[in-house]
Amino acid sequence: MSLKDSIPVAGLCPQGQYGVQDSLRSGFTSAKNELLPSHPLELSEKNFQLNQDKMNFSTLRNIQGLHAPLKLQMEYRAARQIQRLPFLPSSNLALDTLRGSDESIGFEDILNDPAQSEMMGEPHMMVEYKLGLL
Amino acid sequence: YALENIIHLKQIRHINIMLLISFVLMQDGVVLGADTRATSSEVVADKMCAKIHYIAPNIYCCGAGTAADTKKTTELLSSNLTIFSMNSGRNPRVVMAVNILQDMLYRYRGQIGANLLLGGVDCTGNHLYEVDPYGSVDKVPYIAMGSGDLAALGILEDGFKPDLELEKAKELVRAAIHAGIMSDLGSGNNIDICVITRRGVDYIRPYQDSEYKDNRYKKMKYKYRPGTTPVLTEKVVPLKLEVVQETVQQMDTA
Numbered sequence: 001m002s003l004k005d006s007i008p009v010a011g012l013c014p015q016g017q018y019g020v021q022d023s024l025r026s027g028f029t030s031a032k033n034e035l036l037p038s039h040p041l042e043l044s045e046k047n048f049q050l051n052q053d054k055m056n057f058s059t060l061r062n063i064q065g066l067h068a069p070l071k072l073q074m075e076y077r078a079a080r081q082i083q084r085l086p087f088l089p090s091s092n093l094a095l096d097t098l099r100g101s102d103e104s105i106g107f108e109d110i111l112n113d114p115a116q117s118e119m120m121g122e123p124h125m126m127v128e129y130k131l132g133l134l
Numbered sequence: 135y136a137l138e139n140i141i142h143l144k145q146i147r148h149i150n151i152m153l154l155i156s157f158v159l160m161q162d163g164v165v166l167g168a169d170t171r172a173t174s175s176e177v178v179a180d181k182m183c184a185k186i187h188y189i190a191p192n193i194y195c196c197g198a199g200t201a202a203d204t205k206k207t208t209e210l211l212s213s214n215l216t217i218f219s220m221n222s223g224r225n226p227r228v229v230m231a232v233n234i235l236q237d238m239l240y241r242y243r244g245q246i247g248a249n250l251l252l253g254g255v256d257c258t259g260n261h262l263y264e265v266d267p268y269g270s271v272d273k274v275p276y277i278a279m280g281s282g283d284l285a286a287l288g289i290l291e292d293g294f295k296p297d298l299e300l301e302k303a304k305e306l307v308r309a310a311i312h313a314g315i316m317s318d319l320g321s322g323n324n325i326d327i328c329v330i331t332r333r334g335v336d337y338i339r340p341y342q343d344s345e346y347k348d349n350r351y352k353k354m355k356y357k358y359r360p361g362t363t364p365v366l367t368e369k370v371v372p373l374k375l376e377v378v379q380e381t382v383q384q385m386d387t388a
Contacts, residue, residue, distance in 0.1 A: 103217055
């Protein structure tokens with residue numbers, strides 16, 4: 001299995017503080033996990049939305065011209081900016097409506113509910129960062 | 135997963151429905167049939183599992199493969215189909231369900247172990263579709279799927295004629311599933327039948343009970359009669375309750 005572009009190269013910047021792997025939060029290091037996907041569908045699912053969008057925009061450009069995907073992408077960018085405070089999960093309602101995914105139910109609606117997430121950013125630090133005070 | 139050949143992985147035992155399902159297109163509808171056994175390797179995990187799932191009032195689906203996959207996939211399909219038919223203002227059709235299912239299964243490249251047979255009656259007629267885990271679709275007049283499908287297909291191939299009557303179609307499906315139950319270890323217990331016509335759905339569960347049914351359940355009672363445990367002392371303390379507030383709300387019967 002060849003190396004794919006979308007997997008980050010390991011060893012150069014571990015996720016923990018001071019450049020050391022944070023075993024408590026991200027587990028033990030494993031070269032295999034960082035170089036090869038751990039499930040046949042990992043890459044395909046990680047980039048699924050991206051690939052769908054690329055395909056759709058490319059088709060739209062061929063049919064209607066460059067302006068169509070440009071306008072749509074502008075709307076997507078605007079909708080993506082509608083968020084709550086940095087540490088709170090957002091429902092992304094505007095983005096969902098634009099995409100049409102408010103009319104379908106998939107595994108992403110059942111599994112990995114952000115309200116049940118075990119990790120949360122530190123509220124004070126995140127707001128300070130956002131306001132530029134940090 | 136590239137190193138799976140080198141590292142020996144422990145076999146995961148999930149509950150499989152290596153079952154037997156079949157159906158038949160008849161004169162004015164569709165007959166679906168299934169056995170009711172779910173196995174986990176060599177052990178029977180469920181003697182009375184429901185393999186015929188509801189998708190829409192006029193569409194039902196038989197599922198073989200991994201039990202959880204078939205159940206969740208059919209539930210998702212049912213929800214998506216309902217939303218879609220509400221949005222478009224049209225009654226659900228079997229082709230809509232098949233297309234939604236095909237997209238979903240192909241996206242996951244066969245990792246979802248769900249072999250599904252969709253059957254239903256809609257405004258365009260009676261339809262039967264077979265969908266494989268990878269997403270390939272086949273439109274058929276009769277089909278059997280699962281571990282006992284070869285025996286069942288033999289009966290179906292022999293007895294199927296276009297435009298069968300209701301009773302003959304039910305008997306054909308029953309015989310096919312019975313043959314599969316007799317010849318295959320992964321199928322067994324009772325037979326369920328679901329008849330879908332323009333007038334409605336008749337879900338007969340079970341259509342035929344297994345001859346080896348456990349009759350002990352009717353005789354064994356797990357409730358003990360009062361007095362089995364001797365009562366030594368008894369003390370009754372009445373709770374004093376006072377009415378604090380009383381409101382009367384009229385029921386709207388208009």
